[in-house]
Amino acid sequence: MQISRRALLSLVPAATLSAVAPSAVARPRHARAADHAEVLDNAVAVLAGTADSNARPEVAAKLAAIGSTARARLTALDGAGPGELFRGLPLGTSDTNLTTSFQYLYEIALATRVPGGEAPGPGDDTAVQRRVIDGLARLHDDYYGDQSKGYYGNWFNWEIGISSQLTRTLVLLRDELAAYRPDLTATCVASMDAYLRNGKGGDVDLDSRFHTGANLADITTNRILQGAVLGDDARIEKAVADQLTVLATIDPYQLRHDVTDGFYADGSFLQHASVAYTGSYGKGLLTRVVQTIKILEGTGYAEGEDLVGTVRDWVVRGFAPLVFEGWMMEIVKGRGVSRTTTGYTDVAEVVEAVVDLSAYAAEPDATALKGYVKYVRQASRAALDPARFVSPVSVARYADILADPGITAKDLNPAERNVAFNAMDKTVHRRPGYAFALARSSPRISKYEYMNGENLMPWFQGDGAHYLYLSGQDQTQAYGVDYFTTVSPYRLAGVTAPVETRRTVPELYGGLWYDNPERGFTSSSESQNTYVYFPRGAGGLSGGACLGAYGAAGLVQADDVAYAAQQAGTLPDDFVAYRNARATKSWFMLDDEIVVLAAGVCDPAGRAVTTTVDTRVALPSDAIALTGRLRDGTPWSGTGTAPLAWLRYADAGQGTAVGYAFLEGRRPTVALDVVTRSRRAVRLSNPDTMVTKQVFSVSFEQPAGAPPAAMAYALVPNASERQLMSYARGPVSVLVNTARVQAVRHRGLGLVAANAFVHGSHRAGPLSIDGPASVILREGRRGTVSMAVADPTTERDTVSVVIGGRALRAVTADDGVRVDRVRGGTRIRVNTRHAYGRSFTATLAGQHRAEG
Structure with missing residues (x-):
């Protein structure tokens, strides 16, 4: 159930937010006293x-x-x-x-x-x-x-x-x-x-940028309990009304109180106005609202509100796609990626909330939630420790779920799934055997989050960084704090970065933030947030389309807003901002592979540029095998720069493998190094623990002053050498790869996917696209065609695509999709106004003879 913020707040009169709630006046004194006692007893039961x-x-x-x-x-x-x-x-x-x-x-x-x-x-x-x-x-x-x-x-x-x-x-x-x-x-x-x-006046202010999302839930939960111990019914009523506002689905076109923090229709969650944060503040919000359900049980304070249904939707749409075999993905953890707590620990908090939620949900939701709890326990490589739950009651409920033979372990995710979290510039692609998570940024979404000495070297985490999770692997050996500790911040998987050395905020300014009160830079000031803690991107395109379980995403890489403001002369002279490299990139997410295209890769300052295809870490004791073939068919192994047709990375210690098929571009460079570094390098408060890892990377290196370059490759999870050899004959072909349009064809899937990045008409195989747009087209059985169209800018009113060839008619189409016959093909016109990047789909078939 989705409750719009506008609809929800319309139920809460303005006077109620600053005075005694009408219901508090109407209820008898003895009923209020009984409710206060119930709240306190419930709270003690939750805690003790x-x-x-x-x-x-x-x-x-x-x-x-x-x-x-x-x-x-x-x-x-x-x-x-x-x-x-x-x-x-x-x-x-x-x-x-x-x-x-x-x-x-x-x-x-x-x-x-x-x-x-x-x-x-x-x-x-x-x-x-x-x-x-x-x-x-x-x-x-x-x-x-x-x-x-x-x-x-x-x-x-x-x-x-x-x-x-x-x-x-x-x-x-x-x-x-x-x-x-x-x-x-x-x-x-x-x-x-x-x-x-x-x-405001010692109470919550819904217009305050500090009183939003998870922070608002924390404050209001405290105030509910304070009201109960004081016997202050007005405080409780006001706190409940304030907390209910966090249940509203954020409508970016009708913001209330200018709040962008919260859950969006596509399952995205933002905190701090622009940070993708499901795995940190999001789980805090989930936990707090479920606790509210528990402490208000049996009272009249939340009657008539479907708290359980709304939170259940958060779990299904917002959390489940981001959990892989019990591990919370890095793309939604902000500065939390630098902490020593693991993705397994993060998911344990989510599991406790789901355990409790299942006790309040109606069927069949209750059974589905319990099945998900059991599934996470079975799929996780880490034993979840219920002793770390907040509530002993939750521990008992968890034991009941695991012991119940009538509960079948079942993921809330389908086995094959592509999820476009366009409201937070993130994409998750799932298949049996792997999950691929992609982090992008834009003028709406931050490139990274640094704060309080955490996540010291985050500069490229929103520039197309990806995380490829493989089934059966202990993810603490693949990602988590040790990945960011030992992998160069300039060589994160998927990133294009200039070859330079940057300094951390403490190194630049001798403190945890840039301190200049006269120019508005203090801790947690809006200037600090905008330019230091979590700067947004300055590029204009980040988004993509989703057709069933297939996805396309695009990104125009640019500077962040801090560098743009510095160049405009609006920041102090001693403020340091770094210039970024340039690239136009696409990710086409299919079954066996993720195809990546990059064009216009260069540096406006003339520096050398590195585009990292992938980076993986392994234990020092793991046996790593690097094998491949050159373009002329000669076998190849080891490290170095070579004209590779494909490369296979195999970690015998973890029992995992990833393949890389090089479709076009310069010679890749393969490296395998042993790196030892302290965890304190990424977070000042981490223990000074030295970590040693084998760090594998494969990259494209461009020398200083080189002209813009293009490259195309496929990431092939769990690949065998035989499978990689097949890429010489297909199944993937690059249709076009420029800074204006990028497109691929997959012969076996009958699929064409394209991203058009600039205005104008662009050809991509059978498609003529009115850009900017993202399009996926797939030939189906009996001559049907299915397609998805999206506006990756989130700013266009209409997008049109022409499919060349025979005339087609609409069999099914989303609202806002119109299909017309035009000279040379069929035009699909989509009303994308206020769609915020979501995909519109249609199924087409050949017209009958009578239709001309």
Whole structure:
């Protein structure tokens, strides 16, 4: 179910967002009090479990983890030195240490509320709870309560991080707080309101760029719980109404409050206005909204809203395509790609949310969600540890799903699938045996995300970088933090980059950001976001078409907005921005191969340019075999530059192989090096752990000053040598490869796919395309033709394509598609206005004789 933001907010009167909700007035006092108690009981059950859940043997490890963590925190509390509440966390200048101190108090408090759990320390639970309350009072009085001294460092800690830990602690200890320090709860909530400085009047402001998406869900969840402990019905009603706005599907043509953060109709998710972020903030939003469903259960606060149906759609359209054998894909993790937590850990959070969602969904959705949980567990190369779930109740539900013989493990993805996430410039192509993930950028979408010393060398991650995941492989050995640690940022798979050396933000400016308050550059300022943290691309085309399980994507590579602004003289003189290389690229995603075309590859500054066909990493102990054939048929192996017809990379250690068929272009260069580097090279807060990998790459090298070049090749997952030999005779042929139009034909599939990048009419095999446009045409049985057309610019009102030859009529066609007979063929005219890059499809057949 998709709820438009416009429709949803029309149900919430403006007055409701700043005053007591009408329903709060209408309900009797006893009903409101019962709802408050239900919210608090539900929240405690989510965090600490119930007597029934905690009696389950499968939950024992989770309870043990809660207890051991609390005991460690009490030891740190006992060992604190001057200026510390916990040993090793000096307070007064570090917002991170203050947030962590509140977290430690919460973790101690949690252990005292776990039914069936062990006492976390000496004495009874009441004594331990009073130590926590004393700690809260000290943190508040000495380091938090005076707002004139606070709000240093990262805004997130003050508005969300501290409030999340503190609010949950107030919920857990509400009874003891009432008996021991009855004033402290209201005092702490008042301070949390005061720190909501990006809000309005101590509350959420839906017009604030800080109160969107996952951040809004975090803030409003905290405020729901605060309202419950205070008995403040108006606060709860307002927080629920605010959180419901995140369920609205973003309509880019009718934005509310100028918000672009959230889920789009094609399953894309954005945070920070322009960052593709399903795998980080997106999973945070999923988790938080599912928790809201759980804490509001049995109350009247969300009656009539299909929260479950909306979130179920997020899972199916937004998350499932991005999870491959239990691994969250790199293309939607922003700066999180540099963290040591793995894609398997990311998916564990999603699985917990799906487990809980399945308990509230109606059939057949509940069974499908449970089947997906079981499928992820079976397909993943990493054993999911339910002890890492937030809730003991979720652990018990997970065990029930795995043990239920009536639940069949089943992916929510079909085996063959192409997903065009055009709203976030990403594409996922799935087949049995592999998944291909592509990252693009545009004036709408950021090239990368750097922030807070994370993802230090991200410059080309949105310039057509790809990730080819192979079935059966432990993806921690293929991607994750060690891939970005050991692979040169200039030689990420799929990237065209100038040969130069760039410096990281800390190296350039001696800090975590560019600091120039007089010109508007402070931490998290709009200028910082636009030009430093997540600059958008300056190219005008990024998108593609999808026809069933086949896809086409195109990208015009250009500079980012920081370089464009620097050249225009609108940035300070000491601001550093880097110029990019140029290329026009297409990816045609088929069954056995992904065909890549590049044209106009050059550098406007005359530098040498590297176009990396692929880069893969392997353990130092893995046996890597590199074999191939030259264009004259001579066998070839090893490394170096050669006129290769094809190359096969085989990793015996992982049992994987990838083939590369070179269709046109200069001689590729093959390299295999051993690289050792610290994980701190990509993230300042990573442990200084040295990583050693074999790094394989195959690339096209252009010398400085070389004229624009073109190249075409196919990536062939799991290829055998015999399969690669067949590319000399087909099945793929390049129809045209220029900076204006690129197209291929696959003889076996009866398919032609093309991208036209500039205005005007362009020929591509049987097609005449009114560009810019993306088109896929496939011959079917009994003379039928199926086709897909898309506007990759997202800005055109109409796109037309002429299929040369016989007259065709429409058998089926999407709304907005018109089919006409013209001289020399059949014209398909598509109304692409406000389609935001989505594909329009039609099935055509030969006209009857009577139709002329």
